[in-house]
Amino acid sequence: MAPEQARGHDADKRADIWAFGAVVYEMLTGQQLFAGPTVSDSLAAVLTREPDLGRVPAEFRKLVRLCLIKDAKQRLRDIGDARIVLADGAAAPPAAPAARSRIPxxxxxxxxxxxxxxxxxxxxxxxxxxxxxxxxxxxxxxxxxxxxxxxxxxxxxxxxxxxxxxxxxxxxxxxxxxxxxxxxxxxxxxxxxxxxxxxxxxxxxxxxxxxxxxxxxxxxxxxxxxxxxxxxxxxxxxxxxxxxxxxxxxxxxxxxxxxxxxxxxxxxxxxxxxxxxxxxxxxxxxxxxxxxxxxxxxxxxxxxxxxxxxxxxxxxxxxxxxxxxxxxxxxxxxxxxxxxxxxxxxxxxxxxxxxxxxxxxxxxxxxxxxxxxxxxxxxxxxxxxxxxxxxxxSGQAVGGAVPLSWIDAAGKTQTLVITTTAATTPRISPDGRLVALTTGGNIVVYDPKRDARTPLTFDGLRNIGPVWTPDGKHLIYASKAARMSSGGSAPMDPDSRKSCSPQRKP
Incomplete structure (x- = not known):
């Protein structure tokens, strides 16, 4: 963690430069930089201790030093400049015969x-x-x-x-x-x-x-x-x-x-x-x-x-x-x-x-x-x-938090629930009170009024496509599981339909 992050300040790409320098130091020396018995000790070392670059090979010492300057304004600004710094270091005569590099x-x-x-x-x-x-x-x-x-x-x-x-x-x-x-x-x-x-x-x-x-x-x-x-x-x-x-x-x-x-x-x-x-x-x-x-x-x-x-x-x-x-x-x-x-x-x-x-x-x-x-x-x-x-x-991870939204007749959108994985096939109960959906290979029933989620399956075995029965007391869905999870134990084919009863409180 860069010093500005340890102080709780805003961080930018220069914090990444710091992290890069810390990784390079560990890979070149085999020692963890600013190691301490606790996280607090490590953060204190980041803020107060200057790194010992004596064990860093001479041709990489300048690069590591520029990456680990505590003042972000004085730190190496762009990682692309590292190539230039390395070229300068490689041009300098080494202090000792060069060993085979461990640069990963x-x-x-x-x-x-x-x-x-x-x-x-x-x-x-x-x-x-x-x-x-x-x-x-x-x-x-x-x-x-x-x-x-x-x-x-x-x-x-x-x-x-x-x-x-x-x-x-x-x-x-x-x-x-x-x-x-x-x-x-x-x-x-x-x-x-x-x-x-x-x-x-x-x-x-x-x-x-x-x-x-x-x-x-x-x-x-x-x-x-x-x-x-x-x-x-x-x-x-x-x-x-x-x-x-x-x-x-x-x-x-x-x-x-x-x-x-x-x-x-x-x-x-x-x-x-x-x-x-x-x-x-x-x-x-x-x-x-x-x-x-x-x-x-x-x-x-x-x-x-x-x-x-x-x-x-x-x-x-x-x-x-x-x-x-x-x-x-x-x-x-x-x-x-x-x-x-x-x-x-x-x-x-x-x-x-x-x-x-x-x-x-x-x-x-x-x-x-x-x-x-x-x-x-x-x-x-x-x-x-x-x-x-x-x-x-490059880019962001996709398929993370996914909002499930309600759109009324006037076109107004209201976020009902955010799931950690993609929520698909939402189905509203006949009385309009509950929403059944598929997320993470399981069937979940959501109650918007209570903001409560009730999982009906737990194995994640591709339970998909819930459909309400007309009385709203049961759900039918497809599953790869071989047997019913509730209400019976008759053998089922891999893509058979299953039935379960969502529990609902008034």
Missing amino acids: WILAGACAVAALVSGFFLWRATRPVLHPLMRFSVDLGPDAIRGPHLTAAISPDGTRLVFPVRTGNGSSLLATRLLDQPKPDILSGTEGAIDPFFSPDGQWIGFFADQYMKKISVHGGAALTLSPAPAAPRGGAWSEDGYIIANLDNNHLERVPEAGGKPEPLPAKPEQHGERTWRWPQILPGGSVLFTGALGAGVGGGYEEGNIEVLSLRTGKLTVVQHGGYFGRYLPSGHLVFVHQGTLFAVPFSLADLKTRGTPVPVLYDVSAAVGQGAGQLDFSSAPDGPGTFAYL
Whole structure:
């Protein structure tokens, strides 16, 4: 936290410069800046103690010092100037032989910002100390559109992007764009595709469309069907061993051969660990899988209070590595990044013992995300021994607080209730006193007069579309659950209709 924030004053982008400097200091020295036994001690240190820059490599000392000036008026004003400061530092003769740099991709990202379509940014850096950071701008073209969960994926070598575009007839397809080429190439056969991801060699693109998981060559050709994905899939990750780990049914992670075939269950399931959904996987070095686990949107704290977890594919052991956040990603720099409250956080992370080191630090305040699905609009290239590229869609998190409004006959609008996730299919009771709606996969009845919400389902298993009976005493709705939650226990089909009775006080 910058000194002006600690004093309760208004903060601007210069507070972000301060946070950047603090993160860079910790990454270069391995020590947390202004650490204290309590939050109060840390804040006092921020206000009174000058940082000891003696352990910072000489070529980065000027940059860190300019970022950590307590007077915001004297602080580095724009992060783009960091590149110039680094260039000056690199030109100076080092005091000792240069060691291999531990500069992580977070530093790369904060220093190299370039606008793409709709605020899409690319960050690029090189790991050796004396290599300059590269700043560049790429135009994805006027037809590029925002994806519902993930907009763009970047190839493992950092040379190619894949993203959705709108065609002349109104349909959407995937397009690929080499970063050193002026125009994208449209991939025919990818109509309606969402959430693309690359194969480890960068030659294939996996995606979801028409209730199937498919793949297509980056050079085009026929799209090949790999597996059914019947119920709102949530992400895939392609492993080196020829399998894809994917969420195909909105809840579970399964393994599918890259050539296609029957999905195989992983050695554990979310319901075995008190959760409803595991989604947005990433294959880690060593064969484990990192993902977001949660009860679901609108249940408890939703994905904002979700877990970043690691599952061993060999033993089935589950490890929670971070509570509070979603869309975790491990970076080759040895850091875990995740999204929380519209902010990208980073924390050092050890693959050896699956533990974080220190306190997560905010590094980006404008990362777009789909809160209701636990998705972050970001991706990175993994090249650990060469240039690395981090890409993200700037903007605000969407799918958070959503107002439900009442419009009277005169057109006057009154906000009735604000839900933490999207509220859909509102239905007014026959007597006009109650409103039934779907939010977070559950049915909720709202009483405007009492400003009271009564949940009728609690499992978040896609309970949708409530309809009042004519007497207003029951609701009928669709659900994926296999049995009735009230008033009986007869077996039901996955998309059957269910009945329940809302309790109502006079």
